[in-house]
Amino acid sequence: MTYDTPILTVDVVLLSLIEGTLHVGLVRRQADPYAGVLALPGGYIHTQTDQDTTDTARRVVADKAGLSNVFLEQLATVSGPDRDPRGWSATIVYYALVRGIPEQSPILWHALNDLVPLAFDHAALIRATMERLRSRGGWTTLPAFFLPPRFTFSELRGIYEAVLGQKLNDAAFRRKIDELGVISPIAGEKSKSTARPAQLYQLSSPEISLFNRAL
Amino acid sequence: MTYDTPILTVDVVLLSLIEGTLHVGLVRRQADPYAGVLALPGGYIHTQTDQDTTDTARRVVADKAGLSNVFLEQLATVSGPDRDPRGWSATIVYYALVRGIPEQSPILWHALNDLVPLAFDHAALIRATMERLRSRGGWTTLPAFFLPPRFTFSELRGIYEAVLGQKLNDAAFRRKIDELGVISPIAGEKSKSTARPAQLYQLSSPEISLFNRAL
């Protein structure tokens, strides 16, 4: 006995920090269903070339957003008979953290606070990503992957505050991050135009690091 | 342009606490590929009946293990061209915590320490589940879902120790769990045959609860 095969896609929640607030990267759909509506960039698996769905996600980010070197991680797979009018569907959802501010690309960046209606259940997928981000942000170096390779302590604290949605104590944050040893200072300094320059740091590991305690 | 559709399945890592140690539930495969080899219970999505892949996983657990009322959560989706000899495949992996000791069922329970070779990449899926379990076990009530509805403090501490793989301080554990209010005492007591009876507790919420701090 055989069964109908579900529609299987890969969607990516593109996130970037633009002027201090988190933005999500969207595309306007060309074809039905939901033609003309904003949606997450996504696509089908190319079984000839993709070694896994992470490859698919990376290809989607490269082709539809023109971005490479993003931090990419699988969120979850969502499914159901009604989320796509064409039939029973499943989508493997990834989220990507874009380092710094992306320049020209076909991606439309929208602030997370006031989101317009999106195609499919993509609004819910973005909300789920934010929950994951807040959860992981409290005890990993994940928020640092929003930043360019070299950053100051203040910038690091700023992105943690943006991700966690709360102010953090400056001194305690420095002590904590310092003791964890997840970042290393660089000899050069940054010249903030208005005041005392700050020491530049880089991540000690190119991979995400876990803390033994929260925050 | 169309592409080959990947093979899409749902697999379940069944876990249970048997005599103080964690065991995984396996089935012996009837058909090729890997006929006769032990594997995780799994199956295809029934688009006629399943409302999502969680439904699929629940059906697999019911049909292949004869179990209901298990704690079920999605782990991840793994994929690739070589993990199934039939072609490019993806499997949505769930893990299920079986409350108490399962009696007669077609499932073969194996201790996690000495695992025999398994079909596909199922050994890796079990390892990934254990990592998730250890990670989530430190700051949620997840381990409690291995226990029957009514349990003692010692039993609760025991399952946390089994999941986390380390001894926990008795007094500190009681204080912590007590302050969090995630469990509630029941009027009846338990009569351990050998010594002082212990107060029975139940989870305050049927859902998994998160702690504000680890451990």
Place this chain on the structure above:
DNA sequence: AAAATAGTGTCTGTGAGACAGTATCGC
């Protein structure tokens, strides 16, 4: 009474938050 497990009280060290104080830049 002894053994065994359940549960509590108290001391101590660690670490986070608060916050004042010092350092180094542009103007």
Place this chain on the structure above:
DNA sequence: GCGATACTGTCTCACAGACACTATTTT
């Protein structure tokens, strides 16, 4: 000098671990 941001020192409070102590059962 002043304003601004970067950093540091110190106090205090909360909490986890250690551990001795008490409680309640079976034998």
